[in-house]
Amino acid sequence: MTDKRSGSKKLWKWITAIIITLFVxxxxxxxxxxxxxxxxxxxxxxxxxxxxxxxxxxxxxxxxxxxxxxxxxxxxxxxxxxxxxxxxxxxxxxxxxxxxxxxxxxxxxxxxxxxxxxxxxxxxxxxxxxxxxxxxxxxxxxxxxxxxxxxxxxxxxxxxxxxxxxxxxxxxxxxxxxxxxxxxxxxxxxxxxxxxxxxxxxxxxxxxxxxxxxxxxxxKDVFFELAGYHAVSKDKLYTMKADTITGSATGKKINIKGFKVIPMYPDLAFSRKLKIQKDRYDLVFGQVSFSGVDFMKFNTDRVIHAKALEIKNTEARIFMNREMPPGKGNKGRNFPHVALQRLPVPVTIDTLKFKKVNVAYTEYNPMSQKRGTVNIDQLNGHILNVTNDSLSRVKNHYAAADLHAQLIKAAQLHILINFDLSSKNGAFTFKGNIGKLDMTSLNPLSRPLGLVEIETGQIQKIDFEAKASEQGSEGVMQLYYNQLKIKLLKEGEEGKPAHQKGLLSFLANTLIIKDANPSKGEAVRTARIHYERPPGASFFNLLWKSVYTGMRETIGLGIIPMKSPEETRKAVVKKMEDRKEKKEQKKQQKQGEKRND
Structure with a gap:
């Protein structure tokens, strides 16, 4: 028994030695x-x-x-x-x-x-x-x-x-x-x-x-991912962030989630750093998706081509401070189809899609010291043939937009826009309609920006059509409404609310304002849209001012000339100087009272 155990041990020693030797x-x-x-x-x-x-x-x-x-x-x-x-x-x-x-x-x-x-x-x-x-x-x-x-x-x-x-x-x-x-x-x-x-x-x-x-x-595929993207704009006024950016070469797609453009300062403080009138953007893109991306074309020719780009679940807030001087630049160069042509690379998007996009355009009126906002909510639709490629423009030099949205949270808007991509002066045409609207819903906009309050009024529908460019717009409008009655307001001072101009309101309603279209026993009035665009007006400003001029003429205010940008600016400067002077007088008065005490 002992010999067997001894032999077994020797065998394992030999095996271990052989294994170690082999490893060595x-x-x-x-x-x-x-x-x-x-x-x-x-x-x-x-x-x-x-x-x-x-x-x-x-x-x-x-x-x-x-x-x-x-x-x-x-x-x-x-x-x-x-x-x-x-x-x-x-x-x-x-x-x-x-x-x-x-x-x-x-x-x-x-x-x-x-x-x-x-x-x-x-x-x-x-x-x-x-x-x-x-x-x-x-x-x-x-x-x-x-x-x-x-x-x-x-x-x-x-x-x-x-x-x-x-x-x-x-x-x-x-x-x-x-x-x-x-x-x-x-x-x-x-x-x-x-x-x-x-x-x-x-x-x-x-x-x-x-x-x-x-x-x-x-x-078989090249997949890329970028998580936690963060950058600061060159002018140090915006922070840009993205949760994730992913893409697939064989899938021909790019997905961007949680992309944000965040301004560094509150709206008024931001605008005062710029010294002149410029839009302030606050953007949150829930999802941006490219499909049908030709990665091969980009690598060989540096040409960007995608069959579709979808922008979904997005909030866009734009702010403009009218107390700032307008500056000398022409914002016509920033019309979307004009700015597109300045991109450093050829770009073609066959279809640009919008789903659940909310846009809020806000202006600060220094006369009333209030903000007014135009809300365009639940924007859905598409733009076809978004391109700056010269060969693509030879085949078709128009980008066609078909958009639906809710206007000022109260009425349905449908608009068709045809952008001329080859135009030297930013030419485009637009037509559309606005559905039923209680006109008192316009007060959050008309009170701070126009110092007008609508007491009563019902819009049945608005049909409009116009040609436009950097110079302005010309077109026609039919505004169907009834029971219109307004108040003219005077701006309040030192935080006090605006108050009614009683006599002028009475005269306006009696002598100027037409309370319905069509008026009783008359045919429907067709208004002329005529708006001369100042250099400082943006594309969005041109659209809504064109519709606004048609509305003014329809309700009877067309006989009262609109102030030119220069006249408006002079009035703003004078009002701000008057307020500054009054503030200084009150300050000196208080200091005098303290010395007397």
């Missing part, structure tokens, strides 16, 4: 091969990058660590850079790419790579590549492709086929990258993002993958 031999061999293969692998990596890019890129790194047992490779301190001399030659020949890349990263990991297969069969097969904390510069260059060279370049597989037979990587992960989009001609950073994550699925490069139409640049 394998480990030593692995270490030897790793050290001896390091220069071979280093040379092979640099050769593949250089040849595979058509001599356009070179790669340098500090160290490479190879583990034959696990099939892993770790490369430290990598720098991938383009050869500017080669790029210049290819640009002159018309064969250069639109974008160059410059990449720095601390560490690159290649896992489960079949190293012997690489050496003996010239095939690369691995599970994944991980790029940790890379810094990526994507450099845009204006490149003119020559007609005879546009399709003459060799494919990526043809470039590497002399060195490798195939490459297959199940996944590539780029973690926490800093990404800059740079203008190559000026070296200016056009856009910059931090903490970008990218996942590339099933990269395959061989003779067959070249013609696989289900792949995007040899991959």
């Amino acid at each position: 031999i394998i480990g030593g061999a692995s270490l030897y091969l790793s050290l001896s293969w390091k220069p071979v692998l280093t040379k092979k990596i640099k050769e593949v990058v250089y040849r595979g890019s058509g001599h356009l890129y070179q790669i340098d790194f500090k160290d490479i660590q190879l583990n034959l047992l696990s099939g892993s490779v770790t490369v430290d301190s990598i720098f991938l850079r383009p050869d500017t001399a080669i790029f210049a030659q290819r640009k002159k020949a018309g064969t250069a790419p639109t974008h160059l890349f410059q990449v720095k990263l601390a560490r690159l990991k290649l896992r489960h790579i079949r190293i012997l297969q690489v050496y003996f069969q010239q095939k690369i097969a691995m599970n994944d590549i991980i790029l940790e904390n890379p810094s990526i510069n994507m450099i845009y260059n204006k490149v003119y492709k020559k007609a005879d060279t546009a399709k003459a370049g060799r494919s990526l597989y043809q470039l590497i086929s002399g060195t490798l037979k195939s490459v297959h990587i199940k996944g590539i992960k780029i973690a926490d990258a800093d990404f800059d989009y740079v203008n190559g001609s000026t070296s200016l950073v056009l856009n910059s993002v931090k903490h970008l994550n990218v996942q590339i699925r099933d990269f395959r490069l061989d003779a067959r993958s070249e013609s696989d139409t289900t792949r995007f640049y040899y991959t």
